[in-house]
């Protein structure tokens with residue numbers, strides 16, 4: 351990670367643990383917002399006006415948080431307005447690296463950086479923390495606008511509408527309260543819950559996390575009587591849920607030891623995942639080769655780096671879309 355702008359220690363996937371060995375994810379450090387007129391958003395400073403081609407989104411396909419931003423970009427039709435650079439799925443001793451893997455961009459198009467952490471220190475020479483993806487970069491002021499996917503999907507929802515008109519609202523006002531209530535539960539128990547299970551450093555922490563994961567899957571299975579979590583309306587909460595579901599059977603079930611059941615054992619969740627995957631533009635945001643390569647290359651969890659071959663039902667599903 352970075353301490354006062356210096357890459358200090360060999361990269362390890364376990365970020366921080368509390369006294370009981372529970373995995374603790376760091377809070378994102380760059381929280382500015384792109385807005386239609388450049389005014390300040392809910393956090394950070396102003397000066398980031400929505401303009402075509404001005405911003406670059408750095409992602410890794412393995413990463414569910416980065417994938418949220420790719421999905422929002424696709425739903426809002428922003429592909430021509432916000433270009434993307436894809437990193438190598440395998441984390442190195444210095445974190446995310448550019449190039450060297452099929453389906454990843456060969457290099458950093460802006461500065462020829464080797465690692466994503468170089469962009470963090472370019473944005474702030476004294477930055478401390480982990481160099482995570484996604485990174486939303488401003489080519490004009492040469493800084494990171496925001497590295498928090500929850501913020502990025504919200505700004506994609508509104509800021510560019512004068513450039514790319516859209517009648518899809520991922521965070522519609524009439525559902526805002528319900529979305530804000532459900533998101534943190536799904537985040538804590540499921541999105542981050544699988545990581546808490548995978549990176550637990552005590553049996554107690556693992557047991558607690560894995561209970562949460564399957565409690566949430568049961569809750570969502572019961573809830574899904576309509577097409578999406580809020581019935582007929584597709585929202586950002588569906589994006590946030592989908593990115594974990596699509597990785598579950600192929601990665602979290604094995605590498606993160608969330609093996610009580612698979613998503614394939616839940617009929618409604620399976621149909622829901624399938625439904626979202628078939629929405630326009632979404633299939634291209636899922637790269638299962640990057641996902642399995644990335645997770646199974648986490649040395650602390652899988653020292654040999656051997657990647658399992660299955661599961662066949664996920665390959666079949668992805669091939670059918």
Ligand SMILES: N[C@@H](CCC(=O)N[C@@H](CS)C(=O)NCC(=O)O)C(=O)O
Nearest residue numbers: 413414415480482483484497498499
């Ligand atoms: N809060 C961030 C979390 C992003 C995050 O943790 N990304 C992971 C990849 S899935 C990462 O880049 N990890 C690198 C590291 O921890 O060094 C968001 O939602 O955007």
